[in-house]
Amino acid sequence: MKFSQKHLFVFIILIQITLGFCQSGNKIKTEYASRKGFDKVIFYENLNLNQKRSYRDFFYSNLPKISKDEEILSNKKNQIRYKFSLAEVYNIKEDELKSIEVLKEIQNDKDYQLSETELMTVLVSLQKSYLNLNLYSNVFKINSEIANLRKKGADFPLWSYNFKSNLYARLQLFDKAIPQLKSEIKDLFKNPKRDSLIIPSAYNDLGFYYSTEKNLDSAYYYYNLSLKRAEQAIKPKDFETYQRLIGVIKGNMAVLKIMKNDYQSAIPLLEEDVTIGLKNNDDPSGTARSLILLAECYAKIENYANAQKAIVQVEQLLKNELNTRTKVSYYKTKAELLKKLNQNEEAFSYYQKAFKLGDSLNIEKQKFLLAGNDILYQMEEKDNLIEKQQADIDATQKRILSIFTLSLGVILVTTLIYLYNSKKKRKEIEQKNAEISAKNRTINESLAEKELLLKEIHHRVKNNLQIISGILSLQNNSISDEKAKQILVDGQDRIQTIALLHKTMYQNENFNMVDFQTYINELITYIKQANITANKKITIHQEIEDVQFNIDTAIPLSLIINEIITNCYKHAFENKTEGIISISIKKQTSDLYELAIEDNGTGLPENFSSIENSKSVGFDLIQGLCQQIDGEIEIISKNGTKINIQFKEPT
Template sequence: MKEKGFHIIQLLPLLFIMTIGTGFSQNLNHKLDSIENSFNEVSGEERIERITTYIRDANFYSTKHEKFLPYIEEAYQWEEEHSNIKLLNRIRLGHINLLLAENNKEEAVRKAQEILHSRTPISSKDSVSVYTFMFNTYTEIGLYSKAWEAIRIRDQVLSNNQNPLFGGYVKISINDLAKIYLTTKKYNKAILQYEKLVEIAKSEKNLHYEAGTYNNIGLVYLRTHQPDSALIYFNKSLIVWKKKLEGIRYLTFRDSSFFDIVGNNIGQVYNDKGEYKKAISLIRKGIETGKKNKEDARIVSGLNLLSQSYFGLHQTKKALVLLDSASYIIGKNKSISGQRKTYENKVKIYESLGDTKKAYIYYKKLVAYNNTMDSIGKMNRTTILEIVYEVEQKNKQIADQQTLVAEAEESTELQKDKLRFLILGLLLMLVIVISLLWNSFQKRKRAIKLKEKNEHIEEQNDIIEKALVEKETLLKEIHHRVKNNLQLISGILELQSSKIDDDAVKEIMKQGQNRVKSMALIHQQLYESEDLGKIDFRKYVIQLTNDIMIMVNDAKKNIDIDLDIIGFSLDINTAVPMGLIINELVVNAFKHGFSIKENGTITISLKALEEEYYQLTVSDNGTGLPVNFDLNNSTSLGLRLVKGLSRQIGGNCEFKNGTGTTVIIKFKNEK
């Protein structure tokens, strides 16, 4: 297990808060003694609750952990007698804190696994606490995949819980992400997480958290050998902290201690930049604060830093004296980290002095220390993994045994249930038989009524069908008679025109005859069609244009008609105007478009547009319209008729003059 460097001791805000709280130890110990006396005044569940509160708080501030063991045993014994699940988890959590204070991570993990795999319910708050502990433990020993899994489950618990008291865990969650990114040396990602924390702190106006996070960002830059960037964030941290203290007359230990912590970090920056004299005053101040508050960890860290400053100033004797002092403190308090850094600094100093013998001695100590710590780390990882596996297997066995017991109980109950079901089955069968007989009677009764109704409906359908056949026959007869009448009118016009000598009048009569024929053709299509409401428009246009060509085409000219019409069906209200429009435009093309041309083509196109709209296009490659042609001022009856009929079907008419004439009509086919 690798020992953390001295310059990242205050890397996390929560750790920072715990560190600067040590100055209150005497007062808090006195307070905890009062709590201990208070729960001796009560008994039963209230006493156990006070004991768990005492254990939870006391292990942070006292080193006499053995005094808590009798209380732990008492709490477990009381819970076993009274089966209070809620208190059991609180007792276990307090026990975990106590084990951590004794640096017994293996047993703490075992207790945590017991909580997580227990069949007894666990509150969301307790679940979050346990998974946070497991995350920190897995991260510390390098089991990063399990650390990610722990934080994922914990954050899922948080996201599913709407308790406003859990709001602070959002910052903790982000902070934990930063921690694991730091441990895995993904420094840029760690900084991104800290920047999120800064934004949250600003939005909450939490100057305490904002200052601590700026300090952490500075430590990341310090770790990545970017002293200038580190200095910027350390100074930001101090600015925010000073702003927090505005208006406060008396500074607490926590208030003043923060300046020492950040000052110590700035001292490290100056060491890295080679500005050793600036570093010395800041580091000394931190050491003095550590001595005042009996904080061995801070003293050792400061002595190592200060030795680097004097080594940088080539004052090697002072540097060695400081390192000896650090070694002495570490020797008295084995739980203090810093031994690796002390050995590294001594190796560096003796190498600079040319004393290779002592340099080699401390180098061997450094290697031995590293090997020991690595072995401990590997052993811790192995032990914890074994504990996790052991607890999982144990709980699996318990679950299997409980399943077998449940199956046995279920089998006994099953025999009883069979007898009950047999009796109930007989009763049910009796009810079913009666119900079936009743339903059969009702079914026959309904069948008779249904048969009578169906016969009545069939009679009505026959009447309706006969009426529809009669109506259809009548409509066909009407269309047939209308067609005959229109043909009669056309014949009369033809006879009348044969007796007229005036060619102009004769032409007018001929045009009228064509128009009547176009309408007659529609009625012919209708009575020949199965659908009396609509006609096949393509078939209609083919027959119409054939009739027009017979009537108006000059045998000396070669004029073709090209149709681009897919299978459309139009109702009579649209088909009649459309037939008249096509008649007028085709006749007009024959008469005027090809008056001086012997060859040409007339194209008729009908295409579907969006939303039931259609576009009729009639074009020719004849001589085209006059240059100054205006439809609104045209005296041509045919063109005026085209315009009027277009409006009748809700369309608009557009004339284009190019290589011949093109007429475009857009309309909607009403269904």
């Protein structure tokens, strides 16, 4: 191919960009290394968010090393500023448990009084970490604390503008995320403190939400709007940040082309994204994902040579620590390419690697969720211990003050008795009041002990159930029979359903009742994660009234819900890539409730006559559980399956 002046000019520009990036990265690392002690913290604080994200690995390795610096330890204000920076580094690196631990240290430090702005920063950071851990009950709890703080006039961090839309997106409610994000963008335009990156980033997110809803025209519109805003606002000020954002947007636009089977148009967009990613070399997993898509596009147009080149580049990136999901995608794409090249044996080995790694990813996710819950519970226990110790100190001070006051009162009364005989009756009244107060304190202490004991019982039951689930998981690894393995997995799901129930109860103020709105949110999240390997887009709509049930009703009802929704995932959407499940719980009369679960799947088999004649273990379990709550079950199989259960709460 002839090498024209135009090609030479582009080549020179690319070299200049690459050198610029390298010099920028080296400059940040060199500048940080040249500083000492607390100056390193100040340097980190003054970086913009994009720079912090771009060099997250560097700061994750180096910032914790200065924790013992004398300049930091000798000054409480410096300690708190250092911990804020450290928590942010952990959050950007997605090490959420460490981030939460540091933020809790800041929040519980009795020697430092947080300002409203600092407290807001702690709460918003905790909010992000809990959201990334899918601990929605903790998120909602912090939401109310943030709302109270904002009523007092505290500023809300600018880059947390999209929390509500992000929460909807995490819950797969993109139809609600889109209008919420549009409203948040309107508010950003009114905020004079916004930086140049925030609006283009918001438009990119909006385009992604539309693409998830398969509204490709709107997705294109907002991606192009993001490019235009970046060209105007970022490129003149920060070319490195501009290049990074352009790479992300072009990669997203390539996905839209792929969704329309326009692989030829997707290729140059992906190549541009890959070029920028390889130059920056700060997100190997993201670059690898774009290379995998590029290989798939070349394979689709039967350009297998270029597809293999892209796969080779991915294999070079495997030297870095790529995330597990990216590795699974690489194995699958490699297997497909080998299959098309008629290298079937080698293709089969890569299919096996993808399946094995995907299975381990799912197990690790469940373990991570359980570990997160346990660690957070330990942190809550630590908070409770600190609060109890502080309460004990306050009580001791009050007792000393009471004794002193009482002694002074006795002296005063004794003196006044000589002058005023009527004061004798007043002294008797004061003594009776003291006795009543003492009895009230004893009663309150007894009630507090009983509540703590009941909370501990629920927590231990939950822990014991999770231990049983872990034992079943270990047993499952040693069994080769697939039918037996599935039975154990089903058992684990049912045990986890009850464990989540006890977790909800010990987090509730009323330990005898279960808040079903909160519980169903966590149960649905668990079921989605447990069935993620189904590779189907299943949307779950919820309409749960604000109802509470005692444990005798909650356990069979939760097992029924788990059984039905899990069966929907397994059987209702065979030969389908997506589907909808709707669940509602409504109160009919003072003691009558209705549970309705409906899907738009394939429906029941034609030979299904009634639940009594069914030979399914699942239906037998549902029928038995219904009897425990005096329930009547009705099954309708038309355009899917609908199950209605009328039940009562035992008194």
